[in-house]
Amino acid sequence: MKAPTSVHRMVRPQVQTLSFSVLPDRAPQLIDITEKVEQLIAQAGVSSGFAVVFCRHTTAAIRINENEPLLLSDMEAFLERVAPREHNYRHNDFSIRTHNMTEDECPNGHAHCQHLLLGASEIVPLQEGRLSLGRWQRLFLVELDRPGREREVLVQVFGCA
Numbered sequence: 360m361k362a363p364t365s366v367h368r369m370v371r372p373q374v375q376t377l378s379f380s381v382l383p384d385r386a387p388q389l390i391d392i393t394e395k396v397e398q399l400i401a402q403a404g405v406s407s408g409f410a411v412v413f414c415r416h417t418t419a420a421i422r423i424n425e426n427e428p429l430l431l432s433d434m435e436a437f438l439e440r441v442a443p444r445e446h447n448y449r450h451n452d453f454s455i456r457t458h459n460m461t462e463d464e465c466p467n468g469h470a471h472c473q474h475l476l477l478g479a480s481e482i483v484p485l486q487e488g489r490l491s492l493g494r495w496q497r498l499f500l501v502e503l504d505r506p507g508r509e510r511e512v513l514v515q516v517f518g519c520a
């Protein structure tokens with residue numbers, strides 16, 4: 360039997376799940392998490408593969424966009440126009456709502472509607488142990504609801520060392 364060449368050698372891909380939390384100080388707020396995600400990718404020691412960056416919440420999103428301060432304020436204003444906080448949402452009517460009510464329930468119908476347009480995750484290819492983002496691409500956690508709560512971000516790394 361022929362010995363496998365380096366090109367054909369089977370390399371078993373690994374899966375690692377890492378996480379960190381973010382504490383937003385206002386809403387809406389786009390928080391650049393690129394450096395934190397890159398630190399975790401470096402820890403994972405995966406040189407080639409991909410990473411799923413996933414937020415475990417229905418009112419905080421993960422998006423890729425540009426980190427330019429004026430643009431960040433444009434995007435925050437855009438979210439507020441799309442689903443204004445002061446609009447009427449049935450989700451906020453605690454006199455009729457019976458589902459998923461908690462002790463500290465807040466009126467956040469706007470944040471769920473904004474989240475619907477954004478999404479909970481992004482997938483980024485990894486090359487030479489780094490996120491292969493374009494020149495202006497950065498990863499953001501987008502807080503849509505309210506400040507002062509820790510938001511959990513999972514980074515699941517798939518690939519080979």
Ligand code: ZN
Nearest residue numbers: 450467468471
């Ligand atoms: Zn809610």
